[in-house]
Amino acid sequence: xxxxxxxxxxxxxxxxxxxxxxxxxxxxxxxxxxxxxxxxxxxxxxxxxxxxxxxxxxxxxxxxxxxxxxxxxxxxxxxxxxxxxxxxxx
Numbered sequence: 001x002x003x004x005x006x007x008x009x010x011x012x013x014x015x016x017x018x019x020x021x022x023x024x025x026x027x028x029x030x031x032x033x034x035x036x037x038x039x040x041x042x043x044x045x046x047x048x049x050x051x052x053x054x055x056x057x058x059x060x061x062x063x064x065x066x067x068x069x070x071x072x073x074x075x076x077x078x079x080x081x082x083x084x085x086x087x088x089x090x
Contacts, residue, residue, distance in 0.1 A: 032080050036060070041081040044072060049081070 036042070040052045042062070050062035053069055060077060062070045 033074055033077060036074070036077065036080070041083075042077050043079045043081060045076045045078045 036052060036055065038052050038054060041049070042052060042060075043049050044062070048062070048064060048070070050064040050070065052060055053063040054061040055074070058074045060072050060074050062072055064070055
């Protein structure tokens, strides 16, 4: 009888320890991307820091220095930077 309970318990553990945290992280990332606005300071997946200068659907124009603007995919924004001591909203 103990063997019959092993697999369902293992599946429940896998759900709560692996799948659910991943789902929550994906939802938080999607919410952060949806709230992205011009003037927000962000970090890309590749570690580039910049300020959002324009949004065009799935494209973000990122000001990285005076006169230097990068055109990147919105999905490549990793973190929204805030200056209240917390730098990771994702």
